[in-house]
Amino acid sequence: MRELETARLKLRYIREEDTQQIFECWASDPEVTKYLTWNAHKSIDDTKEIMKFWLDEYKKPDRYRYGIELKSDSTLIGMIDVVGFHNGAPVIGYCSGRAYWGNGYMSEALAAVIKDLFASSFDTIVIEAVDENIASNRVIVKNGFKLVASRTEALSEQKPDNIVTINSYRLYK
Numbered sequence: 801m802r803e804l805e806t807a808r809l810k811l812r813y814i815r816e817e818d819t820q821q822i823f824e825c826w827a828s829d830p831e832v833t834k835y836l837t838w839n840a841h842k843s844i845d846d847t848k849e850i851m852k853f854w855l856d857e858y859k860k861p862d863r864y865r866y867g868i869e870l871k872s873d874s875t876l877i878g879m880i881d882v883v884g885f886h887n888g889a890p891v892i893g894y895c896s897g898r899a900y901w902g903n904g905y906m907s908e909a910l911a912a913v914i915k916d917l918f919a920s921s922f923d924t925i926v927i928e929a930v931d932e933n934i935a936s937n938r939v940i941v942k943n944g945f946k947l948v949a950s951r952t953e954a955l956s957e958q959k960p961d962n963i964v965t966i967n968s969y970r971l972y973k
Contacts, residue, residue, distance in 0.1 A: 802916075803866075804866065804912045804913070804916055805871070805912075806908045806909065806911070806912050807908070808870065808871055808872070808905070808908060809868055809869065809870065809871060809905060809908055809909055809912070810869045810870075810871055811866035811867070811868060811869075811880065811909060811912055811913070812866060812867050812869055813858065813865075813866070813867065814851075814854060814855070814865065814866075814867040814876075814879065815855075815867075816851060816855060818851075818867060818876050819844070819847050819848055819851050820844065820847075821875075821876045822847055822851070822876070822879075823841055823844050823846075823847040825876065825877065825878070825896075825897035825899070826878060826879075826895055826896060826897040826898070827840065827841040827846070827847050827850075828840055828841045828842075828847075829897070829898055831898055832895055832896070832897065832898055833895070834933075835929070835930040835932065835933040835936065835955070835964075836893075836895055837893075837955060837956035837958060837959070838956070838958055839958055839959065862882070862885075863881075863882070864881055864882040864890065864913070864916075864917070865879065865881035865882070866879065866880050866881060866909070866913065867879055868880060868896060868905065868906075868909050870905075877896050877897050877899075877900040877905060878894065878895055878896025878897060878900065878905070878906065878909070879894065879895060879896075880892065880893070880894040880906070880909045880910065880913055881893060881894070882917075886926045888924075889922060889924040889925060889926050889970075890917055890922055890925055890926065891925075891926040891927065891928070892910070892913060892925060892926070892927045893927075894906055894909065894910065901935065902935075906936075906939050907939045907942050907943060910939060910940075910943050911943055914943060914944075914971065918973050922973070923972065923973040924970060924971070924972055924973070925945075925970070925971045926968070926969070926970055927940050927945055927969050927971075928966050928967060928968050928969065929966070929967050929969070930955065930964045930965070930966055930967075931950065931964065931965040931966070931967050932964065932965075937967060940967075940969050941969075943971070944971055945969035945970065945971045946969060946970055946971070947967055947968070947969055948968055948969065948970050949967075949968040950965055950966065950967050950968065951965070951966055951968070952964070952965045952966075953966065
């Protein structure tokens with residue numbers, strides 16, 4: 801993984817000193833985590849715990865995890881990463897602070913990650929979004945992904961009572 805840049809963003813490694821910003825900007829916000837597989841962090845300790853895991857994962861050669869930073873003022877506004885692999889294809893996940901929604905930042909970050917993954921020899925990219933999350937589905941389609949399937953199930957093991965329709969998208973090189 802290398803750091804990436806767009807017109808307005810720097811996609812960089814997250815660092816331990818980002819913990820407070822991650823907690824305050826998006827990890828503790830139930831509105832941000834509403835459609836994510838994990839619950840909002842109740843305390844900074846929750847964020848510290850996951851940060852240990854995230855930082856340790858950088859040791860893996862197939863780890864793509866970026867903090868999304870505004871070039872204008874170096875504010876960390878979100879994250880985008882490969883959350884896993886499906887039949888060898890990277891699966892992308894992302895989130896950002898609510899204050900930064902609607903500015904095209906996530907679409908810009910996603911486009912940069914797509915370009916990098918295709919340059920890294922992947923020929924298919926997978927992404928999923930809860931059907932109700934209209935804005936996220938819009939970002940995905942705007943970046944050229946095609947809807948290939950939808951399924952209804954629990955959002956995640958952490959949210960077993962949250963039954964949702966999940967849209968599965970693919971993008972081919």
